[in-house]
Amino acid sequence: MLTESCDEDESCWRDLADVMSAGISRVLLYGPSGTGKTYAALHHGVGASPAERLVCTEDLTSGEITGTWMPVGENRWEWREGPAIRAWRGSGGLGGRLVVDEVDRASGDALSTLLAMTDSPESARWRNPETSEWVRPGPQFSVVITTNIDDLDDIPPSLRDRFPVCIRVDRPHVSALASLSDDLRAPALAGSLGPASRRVSLRSFYAFDELRRHLGAARAAQLVFGHDVAASVLDSLAIASLT
Template identity: 90%
Template sequence: MTLIERTDDVNSCWRDLADVLKSGISRVLLYGPSGTGKTYAALHHGVGSVPAERLVCTEDLTSGEITGTWMPVGENRWEWREGPAIRAWRGSGGVGGRLVVDEIDRASGDALSTLLAMTDSPESARWRNPETSEWVRPGPQFSVVMTTNVDDLEDIAPSLRDRFPVAICIDRPHCSALASLSDDLRAPALAGSLGPASRRVSLRSFYAFDQLRRHLGTSRAAQLVFGEDAALSVLDALAIAAIA
């Protein structure tokens, strides 16, 4: 069995996510360390032909950036431009699409209240377009995947957390993410993502290293990406992987 097959074993978080999405669960929270592919999965897994809509929460996120805002369209004329949450509610032809909400632990104030309304249960959720007065409801295929780096889900507003009964800790990269690295980097990248928090190395570093070493050579690329000390362990891991 290859390394890639082993990472996709039955206990893997990725198997859980695939099973949950296949079962028709439309609210999923992905949490865990940085750079394991939570946002990538939220944007691509179980998404139809219409690209997912994405929101990144910050303390400055406004309600208008979620549901929409008035925009000037000529002299004294304003039009309402629907925001990503409403576009995802509609999807293609009203069937509903995917909304991805990143860094949800940072949502606060008005933005949090609006997110609560946008992620409410399908029976309760509705929003009125201020320009046309049309009542909009989420389409039947509307789904939301939220992501966060917090380890403790208690750090997320309880009302928001309650809307997402399924929370999956994504603690390792997906096999397809490892497969997009050069062969010799796959085992070290998997090992790096599974290490203790203080020594964890994210996929992003391995992608950068993979690219840089083609131009600058292995040692210099390792120093630039991983730093002087960690570079030595990565180079050791590569040497061991080459022998194995």
């Protein structure tokens, strides 16, 4: 789990914690892969009901956001509300968390629907086609959207405008590093801070940590990191073991 305390170097995580505790309900997290954006979006400041998650692709449809008609028997159809409406409602109508991953990939109808679902609370409303009920986001509704793109100008301006707070997440959270074995924490942090061409994601270190228990460090490093990076990871582990 995330802890609220971050050290001085972790300004992105401190920014997120501060923004969330200040009650900001719309945040965009961007930056390199595998730093924990989705994990934070799913867990940080989430209330009673579990977060709802959407992963955008070019093929995402409006129905996957707000809901679709589903067959429930012969000639009978029911409307099944989608993740955005479920998050609007949350537990007991209070509103929950909606996480929208890879948001730069949404386009067309799906993007228009996302704009409607993330609109300001005063304007947002949606009508259930089966019951004709008007639904509005509950008071605790919040949205965190994530993307790997580094240039926010690549996000459609209308979507960007709905997310006044954008935080570049450039390093793993201490809790993410803490779930690695002790000797891997420093190399994993260093790997995630390297230049884009040499960056090694946290996910690779998780895989290495698991695999080396079965196959030994040398083989696991080859399999996970490839030849060049394996050598430098094994070197840094060997040096660390001497100190």
